[in-house]
Amino acid sequence: MIRENLETVRKSIPSEVLLVAVSKTKPVADLQEAYDAGQRVFGENHALEMRDKHEVLPKDIDWHFIGHLQTNKIKYIIPFVRLIHSIDTFNLLQAVNKEAVKHDRTVDCLLQFHVAEEETKFGLSLEEAEEILGSDTFKELRNVRICGVMGMATNTDDQTQIRKEFHHLKEIFDTIKTKYFTDCEYFKEISMGMSHDYQLAIGEGSTMVRVGSKIFGARNYDI
Ligand SMILES: *Cc1c(COP(=O)(O)O)cnc(C)c1O
16 A cells, blocks of 8 residues: 555645655565655654664665654764754754764754644744854854754644644744855755645645655554
8 A cells, every 4th residue: 555655645745845754663664665666765753763774775765864863862873864854952963963073974954843832842942943053053063954944733633723833834944044044055944744734734835744654554653
């Protein structure tokens, strides 16, 4: 079913929006099936799980890290990760930079914002982000590149609410772009939208959607 699901999802997404296939908790065979159907961009939310999958799967996969990243796990993904969506503290960004230096890499990152109503979701406020971006310490980080923003909407059926939160994230993106990245062509990504709300996210300006269960089926457990 994965091939069919992928085709359905792809058809529902404009070609300029990147589809990140969220394969967390799913076995390597499922990822291989998606790969064989042409998918090259995968999202994982556990560092060791992503490293293990990276080791056995084809090397032309773009690995996106989308979950809460603990600083002591950064080292497992830095050698190969293509984009970290979930920078939610300055400390984490500095730790990623430090590890990237060791590997002589520049690692692309997104700042994760808290735009949902739920208290549990990780993420920065605009004020916190501005504190980071305006600081001298940030300007000295040579091995990370901030390419945009990421966020999750409230888990609700209320479409007006979801749309409002995605719109808010787009506004945050615009504010930051204007203030800190006007001339940076690489600051262009808005990662928003999951299986149940990616159409709304695209409507509000998403450039990357992170779709899991609609491709791979429901997860038995959420880690
Ligand atoms: C699990 C997860 C997704 C995908 O969720 P689905 O509802 O299965 O599409 C997207 N983004 C993040 C950050 C996730 O943890």
